[in-house]
Amino acid sequence: MINVFQPSLGAEELAAVAEVFDSSWVGKGPKVAEFEAAFAARLGVAGTRLLSVDTCTEATFLAVRLAGLGAGCDVVMPTIAFVSAANAVAAHGARPVFCDVDPHTLNPTAEHVEAALTPATKAVLVLHYGGHPGEIDRIADLCAERRVVLIEDAANAVASAIGERACGTFGDFGVWSFDHGKIAVAGDGGMLYARDPDLVERARKLAYLGLEQASGFAQAAGQTATRWWDITVSSFSRRSVMNDILAAIGCVQLRRLDGFLRRRAEIVAHYDRALAGIPALGLPPALPPGHRGSHYFYWVQMPAGIRDEVARDLYDRGIYTTMRYPLLHRVRAYGSDARLPGAESAAARTLNLPLHQGLSDGDVEAVVAGVRAAVTARVPALPVEVP
Numbered sequence: 219m220i221n222v223f224q225p226s227l228g229a230e231e232l233a234a235v236a237e238v239f240d241s242s243w244v245g246k247g248p249k250v251a252e253f254e255a256a257f258a259a260r261l262g263v264a265g266t267r268l269l270s271v272d273t274c275t276e277a278t279f280l281a282v283r284l285a286g287l288g289a290g291c292d293v294v295m296p297t298i299a300f301v302s303a304a305n306a307v308a309a310h311g312a313r314p315v316f317c318d319v320d321p322h323t324l325n326p327t328a329e330h331v332e333a334a335l336t337p338a339t340k341a342v343l344v345l346h347y348g349g350h351p352g353e354i355d356r357i358a359d360l361c362a363e364r365r366v367v368l369i370e371d372a373a374n375a376v377a378s379a380i381g382e383r384a385c386g387t388f389g390d391f392g393v394w395s396f397d398h399g400k401i402a403v404a405g406d407g408g409m410l411y412a413r414d415p416d417l418v419e420r421a422r423k424l425a426y427l428g429l430e431q432a433s434g435f436a437q438a439a440g441q442t443a444t445r446w447w448d449i450t451v452s453s454f455s456r457r458s459v460m461n462d463i464l465a466a467i468g469c470v471q472l473r474r475l476d477g478f479l480r481r482r483a484e485i486v487a488h489y490d491r492a493l494a495g496i497p498a499l500g501l502p503p504a505l506p507p508g509h510r511g512s513h514y515f516y517w518v519q520m521p522a523g524i525r526d527e528v529a530r531d532l533y534d535r536g537i538y539t540t541m542r543y544p545l546l547h548r549v550r551a552y553g554s555d556a557r558l559p560g561a562e563s564a565a566a567r568t569l570n571l572p573l574h575q576g577l578s579d580g581d582v583e584a585v586v587a588g589v590r591a592a593v594t595a596r597v598p599a600l601p602v603e604v605p
């Protein structure tokens with residue numbers, strides 16, 4: 219089976235984990251600090267603005283909590299987004315208000331976000347579909363103008379930027395994921411960015427049971443108090459820290475990330491060339507000048523009537539595809555009755571093809587051949603236009 223997403227984990231990661239085992243400290247310790255510093259350097263932000271946690275979902279919950287969102291607050295988000303974002307909002311008693319997206323980029327434009335703002339809107343929570351930055355700069359300007367908090371779900375956008383500015387750092391909060399399905403994989407892991415370093419300090423306590431004290435390793439390393447086992451609880455919070463096993467894997471993956479991105483760019487270029495000209499098949503739009511993506515998704519679009527059958531055909535050929543992300547405004551639990559035509563069209567017509575750095579040229583050819591066969595069998599050849 220050719221997987222749609224797949225991590226590249228090997229000897230280097232194993233050696234890094236072995237080192238952690240040998241150190242006898244597998245909790246949150248020096249490897250977590252190294253991972254945070256390495257990611258801060260990649261983003262070009264101060265380390266005081268980042269905190270690693272166990273998942274991106276937890277980082278999103280923390281961002282919503284630190285933003286003070288709760289009952290009576292509306293949070294505008296695209297309907298094509300991951301469940302974690304809507305859950306984080308709804309779990310705090312705030313209301314997710316879903317906005318439409320551009321049917322080709324699957325990202326909301328600033329106009330889509332603006333159209334969904336209500337008098338109760340306190341925050342906007344957007345993602346970067348497939349790693350494409352989208353109109354995050356314009357959306358950040360809109361949020362600043364309307365004085366609403368901007369949270370970026372940058373889980374798709376580990377290496378995305380507009381100019382020199384990394385996606386995830388345009389707003390008040392940004393979150394990233396290092397789970398099993400991402401480009402850089404730690405096993406599990408999340409990162410939280412806050413523009414305000416004081417909020418990162420609050421998040422650090424929230425991620426460790428609301429204790430005023432540092433985590434075990436930091437305490438053991440710098441025992442200052444006479445009775446270092448005393449505790450002060452400042453909030454009723456969970457424990458969601460990262461640990462040195464995960465961080466050691468994550469450090470290796472960040473070192474390999476540019477290589478992963480180069481291979482992904484090659485595969486995307488190959489798909490772009492080889493899939494162009496298949497009747498009725500739409501390819502992902504090119505990035506605007508100055509935008510850098512992460513090549514997280516490669517998606518094709520086709521008439522809605524054939525999409526599911528094409529997916530089935532590919533599956534029968536051993537090629538796994540999917541559709542990211544199912545419409546959140548159609549999820550009953552979020553209580554939306556919105557009509558969002560761009561997103562509804564995209565959700566019916568889009569298929570995510572395999573994209574990961576482990577694909578061989580032969581795999582890519584097999585995907586291309588499968589897509590060409592499945593689509594052309596169902597779409598009668600269109601007359602060739604002579605210019």
Ligand SMILES: *Cc1c(COP(=O)(O)O)cnc(C)c1O
Pocket residue numbers: 272273274275276299300302303345371372373374394395396397407408
């Ligand atoms: C993967 C992902 C998440 C969740 O990340 P976890 O680390 O698994 O919690 C959230 N949002 C988006 C867009 C994602 O792709």
